[in-house]
Amino acid sequence: MTHARAASSRGGRTTGWWAKAWLRAVEEAAYGEADLRRGRSLARSGRVGAVTVDGGSFVAAVEEGDDAHTVSGTVEVWDDVAAATLVEIVAARSGRVTELLAGELPLSLVEDAEEAGVELVPYAGELDATCTCQAWLDPCPHALAVLVVLSVLLDRDPLVLFHLRGLDREQLLARLHARTVSAPPGPDAVEGDDEGDLDVGLDAVLRAQRLLELVARGDTAADHLF
Incomplete structure (x- = not known):
């Protein structure tokens, strides 16, 4: 998924604790304060182009003067067991999907x-x-600039972090939906329990996404949904 320029519109500032935690990791990864200041300046002045995020990787172009450089990076992805565990953890408490x-x-x-x-x-x-x-040291200021911009993207949408870890938004929703559809209700299940709430919530999310797609296309088939 490609994300448009982000940091310049908000000054590169973050508010979510998870984005601040990412920034702390970026600060610790920098080899010196001068490199970090230069990276922040590039990010906040809008010199970082669109960032493409995929499972375990990210790439973006950074402009400096008359030059343009390409930054590519990697993040460790979850294995199948870890991804399945994360899905169970998200589903364990009602409301977590909505919050994400x-x-x-x-x-x-x-x-x-x-x-x-x-x-x-x-x-x-x-x-x-x-x-x-x-540069003879990694991460260089250009790479630090991209990592700073990623903190802004994460701040806006924490599911970008999931995507970097190998579980994007669609995969997460699909796994959660499959989980609630395939799992039969237990003998003690009651109306309004967490499983039921999750299923209803996911159904609402999927319907809303479909509706938005129809409206964006100007499809008259969406009229009866209002």
Whole structure:
């Protein structure tokens, strides 16, 4: 998924604790304060282009003077067991899906994930980024600029972090939906329990996404849904 320029519109500032945690990792990954200041300046002045995020990787162009450099980086992805565990953790408490889709990452979710051995926010040593400027140290200021911009993207949408870890938004919703559809209700299940709430919430999200797609296309088939 490609994300348009982000940091210049907000000055590169973050408010979510998870984005601040990412920034702390970026600061620790920098080899010196001068490189970090230069990277922040490039990010906040809008010199970082659109950032393309995929499972385990990201890439973006950074302009400086008359030159343009390409930064590419990697983040460790979850294996199948970790991804499945994370899905179970998201589904374990009612309201977590709604919070994630609303741009919030519940601290309790991260705590539960860490307790289960699943790490969300990477440490400094896990942020691997290289640049075509051929600096003798990585991450160079251009790479740091991209990492700063990523903090803004994460701040706006914590599911970008999930995507970097190998579980994008569509995959997460699909797994949660499949989980609630395939799992039969237990003998003690009652109306309004967490499983039911999750299923109803996911159904509403999927319907809303479909409606937005129809409206965006100007499809008259959406009229009866109002």
